[in-house]
Amino acid sequence: MSDNISQISHPKVAVIGGGMAGSTIALRLSELGIATTLFDKGSSLVNGPPMCHLHAGGNLYRDISxxxxxxxxxxxxxxxxxxxxxxxxxxxxxxxxxxxxxxxxxxxxxxxxxxxxxxxxxxxxxxxxxxxxxxxxxxxxxxxxxxxxxxxxxxxxxxxxxxxxxxxxxxxxxxxxxxxxxxxxxxxLNAFRLAATASLAMTSLEASELRLQHRIVDIERQPRANNSESLAANWRLISQDQSGELKHWQFDYVVNACGFQTGEIDDLLQQPRQxxxxxxxxxxxxxxxxxxxxxxxxxxxxxxxxxxxxxxxxxxxxxxxxxxxxxxxxxxxxxxxxxxxxxxxxxxxxxxxxxxxxxxxxxxxxxxxxxxxxxxxxxxxxxxxxxxxxxxxxxxxxxxGADPGLRAADVSFCCDGYARAEIVKASSALAAADAILSDMVRLQVVSPQQFGDKLSHHHLPVTKALPPVRVAGLAAQIAAQRDYAAALAEPIKAVV
Missing domain, CATH: 3.30.9.10 (D-Amino Acid Oxidase, subunit A, domain 2)
Known part of the structure; x- marks a missing residue:
């Protein structure tokens, strides 16, 4: 069996960027047993724009549809x-x-x-x-x-x-x-507890690999061999760690979840995007x-x-x-x-x-x-x-796009096997993960028969089962590492 065929049998996915979108997508894939490597240039996950609200209805925005x-x-x-x-x-x-x-x-x-x-x-x-x-x-x-x-x-x-x-x-x-x-x-919605949840779940999942303080410095798309079952391309990435060491990687599918710097990966691939x-x-x-x-x-x-x-x-x-x-x-x-x-x-x-x-x-x-x-x-x-x-x-x-009032967005696709996670609000991250899974099925990177109804349901048992005390404890540590008061990580619980 050729190397390409074996990769289709055991697909490997790169997620570039460990914010809310990248972390959620990496968790969704690795919880399904899909080998997923999450790269982030920072020292911890989910460290982006201020978030504090679940947006269960969008009532903060009177002007959206x-x-x-x-x-x-x-x-x-x-x-x-x-x-x-x-x-x-x-x-x-x-x-x-x-x-x-x-x-x-x-x-x-x-x-x-x-x-x-x-x-x-x-x-x-x-x-x-x-x-x-x-x-x-x-x-x-x-x-x-x-x-x-x-x-x-x-x-x-x-x-x-x-x-x-x-x-x-x-x-x-x-x-x-x-x-x-x-x-x-x-x-x-608490950013520090999200960071703690993502970190604890990623490090406990066998299919996941977390590469913090790794910046992607090059990415290349190569066609697959003619005998490959998948419609996606081969992807070769080069990462650089904080010491300057370069490492070469090969993946079957790439997710660009770089947040406000998503365009930097697009530029490496010469993929225009408004x-x-x-x-x-x-x-x-x-x-x-x-x-x-x-x-x-x-x-x-x-x-x-x-x-x-x-x-x-x-x-x-x-x-x-x-x-x-x-x-x-x-x-x-x-x-x-x-x-x-x-x-x-x-x-x-x-x-x-x-x-x-x-x-x-x-x-x-x-x-x-x-x-x-x-x-x-x-x-x-x-x-x-x-x-x-x-x-x-x-x-x-x-x-x-070009609408500054857009609030509900998730993902876009261009060349086969390359997805951009483009969420505006944190609550859109799971929708982005689902769209990416659907695209992976379309490209025959994964088979729907392999996962059954887990593709259509948010089956993240490890993430869901994390003990609240562990999440809160790590969240307080992350808040302190980022020079914030530990109180910002504490849960607020209603009795209603």
Whole structure:
């Protein structure tokens, strides 16, 4: 039997990039027993743009289509099933300020559609009921209800839906808001516990090989021999480790999951691709005045204006992650760039690259974090007493195509046996893995008979079975290694 035929019998896959997409794809393949090598130039996995939200319905984005919202809901449900240890089980409050051009009533049609879609998903498969009962997917609260909740004592742990609103009702400037506000079952997603989960699962799976601090410096596509069963090409890669040593590899299928640097691999292959890259940052504040368990709080606003959306994400022990969709906070002047005719890699200005690869200027950390605190304090005045907590959470996000508002995306294909994972939101990673598996079947890299229904179900038993204590413990270590407070890795658990 020729070497090519033996490789088809035992396919080998390279995944380049160990972010949320690359790690999830590598886990999905290696859990099926497909020999998978995951390369990442960094020292740990899932270290990219700030993520904190499951996006189970896309309610943070008023301007995207219903279809994108439905896709995000479905993908979030699948993500929650696989990454339960990485979910912060607390809801999200959605509100509109009095300065907004829209009204809360304008949000209701989509909320009802999402509620109905969630109900239909449960009717198809009862295991989809991971966001609670469909009738509780969202709840409206009028001003009078919040005024009554503000009179109650704040419980240490939330045991009912109303309990989540008590600390918010006590703190919100109700005169600054339109009513009703909505409590939605959109939960948190913890980047540090995702990193820990990916690392623990990858190192325990026999079919996986993890190569950290390895950069791919060359890639070459070669045709297969005529007697090969597969339609895919041979792929030869060269990696370079931190000592400068080069290593040669051969694979049957390659996944480019390099995040905002996906275009660099495209350029090595001379594969054109239109995409954008956007640098973003979230800021970490410590607020000693926080009482009880908080939901995430979203105050809508027009992106890019001084009244851009404010986002308050709770962590343990008084730490909060802050977004403000203004150019003084989360967004940056010239932070959104697109490809040009000469390259598939959008070129971020050097100061952004310096932030990603080196460090932030201390003065800018102070300025932007304090601006984020002030932005949130417009609506929660007591939050003005919050202090800078740690360094920002930051990174660059790729957006395939030319629509900067795209939020539900997963994968694209060009030459046979080469896939680009192009997720915008973390919850899309499993959808990308499924699309890649379908392509591998199409190209006869793998046989569907070999895996049965495992191809159509997210069969990741090792990942799902990781003990929560082990995940949380490693997550705290990863947070410390990245110079963040260990509290940012702690699970938030609801009693509801």
């Amino acid at each position: 219903d279809e994108q919202c439905f896709a995000l809901l479905e993908q979030s449900i699948d993500t929650l099933k696989v990454y339960r240890n990485c979910v912060d089980w607390r809801p999200t409050v959605i509100a509109l300020p009095t300065t907004d051009k829209s009204t809360p009533a304008a949000l209701l049609p989509r909320l009802h559609k999402l509620q109905a879609h969630y109900q239909s998903l449960i009717a198809k498969d009862s295991s989809n009921a991971v966001l609670g009962e469909p009738e509780h997917y969202f709840r409206p609260y009028q001003r009078e209800q919040l005024e009554q909740l503000a009179l109650r004592d704040t419980p240490k742990f939330a045991q009912h839906f109303d309990d989540w609103l008590i600390p918010v009702a006590k703190t919100l400037d109700l005169d600054a808001l339109q009513f009703p506000v909505f409590l939605v079952q959109e939960y948190g 995409r954008m890259v956007e640098f973003k940052a979230a800021y970490v504040a410590y607020w000693h005045g926080a009482e009880g368990q908080w939901p995430e709080v979203i105050i809508h606003g027009e992106r890019g204006t001084p009244q851009g959306m404010a986002q308050l994400t709770p962590y343990a022990n008084g730490f909060f992650q802050l977004h403000g969709m203004t150019k003084a906070i989360t967004l940056f002047e010239d932070g959104l760039v697109a490809t040009c005719a000469e390259s598939a890699q959008p070129k971020l200005a050097q100061p952004f690259i310096d932030k990603i690869e080196q460090h932030w200027p201390a003065a800018e950390v102070q300025t932007r974090t304090k601006a984020a605190i002030a932005h949130v304090a417009q609506y929660l005045p007591a939050f003005a007493n919050a202090k800078v907590g740690t360094k920002p959470m930051y990174g660059a996000q790729q957006i395939p």
